[in-house]
Amino acid sequence: MSAEPVKTLLEKSRPGASGSQITDNDFGEPAVGHYFDASQLRTTAIGLPELTESEIVRHFTALSKLSHGVDNGAYPLGSCTMKYNPKRNDVLAALSGFRNAHPHQPPETLPGLWELYFHLQRYLCEITGMFAASLVPAAGAHGELAGLLMIRAYFEHINQHRPILLITDSAHGTNASSAAMAGFQCWLVPTDPDGLLDMQMLDTMLGESVAGLMMTNPSTLGLFEENILEIADKVHACGGLLYYDGANMNALMGIARPGDMGFDVIHVNTHKTFSTPHGGGGPGAGPVAVNRLLEPFLPGPVIIHNGDAFMPDQDRPHSIGRIKSHHGHVAVLIRAYAYILTMGALGLRQVSENAVLNANYLQARLADMFPPVFNRLCMHETLLSGSRLETETAYFAKKLIDQVLHPPTMVGAGCVYFPGDLKSAMLIEPTETESLDSLDAMIEVFRDVFSECSDGSTDT
């Protein structure tokens, strides 16, 4: 990773070179300026680089060598869930029957797409214990926005004014930001000393102006909210709804279901739970699923089985409306579908069991150096304290990188937020696709770097 910097395309540009052959034997090189308003015609160059195809391939190959993916090695970023992305799913997502279909084709010309969507909706409902689903949200945060807009639409529908949304203080930043976008005011529910939602504070915060509570379970601290049934009762008793941020659903497949816990609306992140590649930031997909009460509010398209055809439901008068230009991230959702069909019920349960096993294994084997912040078994990820480190965690992270190990999630480097005084904590999530050998190798690197940091050698 310490190779020489790569010049940019613009720095390498050789005007007059070409990486494509934009020629046309029928139409030649047409002059088209006369079709437009003269005042709008461009008079200066855009400034795009010009290189040959081979130069461009080498440029991006060089850049790829300065990047790290799950294909390269372990990626134990807590809360990000970087598991292996199956190659067969990439191939299936690129089949011409999907890749070259146009979103404005008449719906009856896309029967295979709707059939796949319909079954994926059903599988997601079965896995999460919900009633109905929409696959259209583009990402987890987009699913949150859709879910919260449904909660809002529901209360508008029953003429209740509930402007407050409760969010756990360990929630992903997107929770608070989604709430703001959906027009809610956020109140943060604190975490108790055991790392769980503070039940007493919840009691004092619930009331008639509260639309609901948004939480992750297992939480971002890697713990199962064991009071969840009581929490659901409390929220429902005051007329509120319970939102499940499915970011950590990968810990629970075949083991427990948010629908059974009392959640009214959920989203899942397909890359975390269903192995779709993260693409260096995206594209993802964030399907939403709801109970019977909220079904009318789902964003379209929702695919129904009508007689013998699968079709988008055209009659959804209470829907929150469109949240995206077309039918969602088809090429991502195909991969999630293929993953579920490869794993089956038992395979998915193994996934969650092994994810939790691996996290606990790391927690146990690293405890002498990095004691767990909450001294108990964790779920799919573990929050470890850096208090015994004699250096800053950032320095520790740099040293891990020198050993070509991607560091875990730390404050300021990742999509999570640690409540309270946990500045030196790190969140590790190995995922189920790391083998025992890989985990042991990871532990070995941690041990080496930890002792290096304890020798007082803080040279750069």
Next chain:
Amino acid sequence: MTEPVTPIGYNTHRQSDIRLMLERMNLPDIDALFAAIPAALRLQQPLNLPLPLSEWELAKHVRTLAASNATTETHLSFLGGGAYEHHAPAVIDAIVNRGEFLTAYTPYQPEMSQGLLQALFEFQTLLARLLGKPSVNCSVYDGATAAAESAWMMVSISGKKRIAVAESFWPEWLEVIRTYMRGRDVEVVVIRAREEDGRLDQDGLNQALADGKTAGILVQTPNRFGVIEDIASLSAIAHDHGVLSCISWHPLLTGILKSPGEMGADIVCCEAQSLGIPLSAGGPYLGVIATSQAYEKYLPGRIVGRVFNQQGRELYALVKEEREQHIAREKATSHICSNQALQAIRATLFLALLGETGFARLAALNTEKAHYLARQLTDLPGVELTFRSPFFNEFMLTVPCTTMPLLEKLRSRCIFAGIAVDYPGLDRGRHLLIAVTEVKSRAELDAMVQAFEVVLMETVA
């Protein structure tokens, strides 16, 4: 529960591994790991899902589903409406399928992600040139959410909770804008298109902006009729009223026209699917927003910059994160977590491969082929261009019969001839939006004209 014996799918542990790990942790069995979950919540039977499929069984099943869909390969397609059938050079797939890009996470850890960060930085640089604004984010979900996010930017910048939106936006995008604005109680005022030329009604715009309560205008070009708007005049009107101007732009237009930034737009948003991204029945695509440095703090999405690390070495990193949800939470101006990074790399490759000359040629070919087809079709009796305004690679026809049977008959000849358009003030069921890109040969265009003529005769008669 039945205990699976061998690891299924991508699970790695053998039973012996699991036993060894549990032993080392002094745990009796896997169940002990889930003790925190109340017994009442533990599933007592397996999920009701199909049995696991082998790779060949899965492939056969998914291939069967795929094969039942019509595509641009089974049909001669003139569909557009915001998504276009362009050629994507083979290099693009070859590069973005490299695991270092495809299987990477968001580059929060700069030292591990210099290549990915540089690719995204180069994306921003090239898009800044294409859109004519210096500050570019490295993506939001698609053109529709880019427009909605831009509307919200104008509200945040101005502190006014009303936006004026052209009614000539793609109908689906207008719906997305409305959904987003409803969340934050922003009033959406729509401005009509003029019946004589399909362009935005400037008098209507002036009136809508007169009371000074509007944050900004949001206009799409080419609009839902394929008509190219007069960006410079519209931006000037906005500025006369002291409001912001945001243009939703087709990025290929810069191959011919001045960039929207050059023509006065304060914010430019776009759907960049045309830059090397497959149709994929609607997604994933690529939304982009560009603006001036002054408004950068209102940009949603990530921004990559060049910074110096503690050792004084220059490197690429995510910058200006104080706008983003993971830092600012409920006060964030960026809600984006997963974005469209891989699609942004596709667009960067596309622009690099075409280069200055190739890009201009591509835009010219799109224009010429669309105009060629428009000329041939309007030679047919009763068929005319609805508006005599400039268009790019998509145009609207008025036809002498109802469009739906016409489209259906052409479809039975394996032609997707276009999208039926209805707009208040236009004759209902008489309008057709037709898109033509570089991939159509003259023979294909002529075949379309021939089929169109035959079907038109049948339908009119």
